[in-house]
Amino acid sequence: xxxxxxxxxxxxxxxxxxxxxxxxxxxxxxxxxxxxxxxxxxxxxxxxxxxxxxxxxxxxxxxxxxxxxxxxxxxxxxxxxxxxxxxxxxxxxxxxxxxxxxxxxxxxxxxx
Amino acid sequence: xxxxxxxxxxxxxxxxxxxxxxxxxxxxxxxxxxxxxxxxxxxxxxxxxxxxxxxxxxxxxxxxxxxxxxxxxxxxxxxxxxxxxxxxxxxxxxxxxxxxxxxxxxxxxxxxxxxxx
Numbered sequence: 479x480x481x482x483x484x485x486x487x488x489x490x491x492x493x494x495x496x497x498x499x500x501x502x503x504x505x506x507x508x509x510x511x512x513x514x515x516x517x518x519x520x521x522x523x524x525x526x527x528x529x530x531x532x533x534x535x536x537x538x539x540x541x542x543x544x545x546x547x548x549x550x551x552x553x554x555x556x557x558x559x560x561x562x563x564x565x566x567x568x569x570x571x572x573x574x575x576x577x578x579x580x581x582x583x584x585x586x587x588x589x590x
Numbered sequence: 591x592x593x594x595x596x597x598x599x600x601x602x603x604x605x606x607x608x609x610x611x612x613x614x615x616x617x618x619x620x621x622x623x624x625x626x627x628x629x630x631x632x633x634x635x636x637x638x639x640x641x642x643x644x645x646x647x648x649x650x651x652x653x654x655x656x657x658x659x660x661x662x663x664x665x666x667x668x669x670x671x672x673x674x675x676x677x678x679x680x681x682x683x684x685x686x687x688x689x690x691x692x693x694x695x696x697x698x699x700x701x702x703x704x705x706x707x
Binding site for chain 1: 651
């Protein structure tokens with residue numbers, strides 16, 4: 479059971495816009511930045527969004543992130559076949575002997 | 591360009607200790623926080639813990655009693671030991687560079703460790 483909650487799957491046709499949600503609590507998303515990682519099949523995760531809505535160099539502006547309260551979302555516009563991957567949200571959690579990094583369970587994006 | 595590479599046995603017997611090393615090239619392990627993250631087959635990511643180059647550590651509470659992360663054995667390496675492994679510890683193990691309360695920007699390619707007799 480992951481600390482952050484994501485839908486297990488999402489899908490969209492090429493060119494469409496899709497959003498992936500990530501729900502947490504006051505000890506993680508509510509008080510810390512949210513990060514998004516993209517994992518292509520058979521590869522290591524790659525940083526996609528940092529500090530809620532910032533894109534690393536090289537990440538297309540089709541990818542955007544947002545955060546409100548204890549939830550966050552990743553939006554992908556102009557969907558392309560190469561976007562088919564698993565997407566994970568992450569945050570730091572201040573509970574217990576933290577900070578501890580926590581991840582969502584991942585969302586498998588299918589491009590129809 | 592910073593690169594990370596995991597190394598270690600791909601098969602560990604139940605009840606024994608899993609040992610992995612991450613070698614960092616293209617940069618120094620001085621500064622930054624160095625983490626281990628694992629992913630069971632077909633499942634999501636789980637952070638195991640981090641070490642700062644000075645030696646300070648922090649571990650996932652669910653694994654804390656069995657985990658040790660240390661710097662070395664050589665310069666620009668850090669290691670993971672996970673004791674008393676069971677089948678549930680079978681996973682791809684990644685090492686990654688990060689900042690405290692920040693993102694993981696460089697990852698190793700991952701190494702599959704299977705806990706089986």
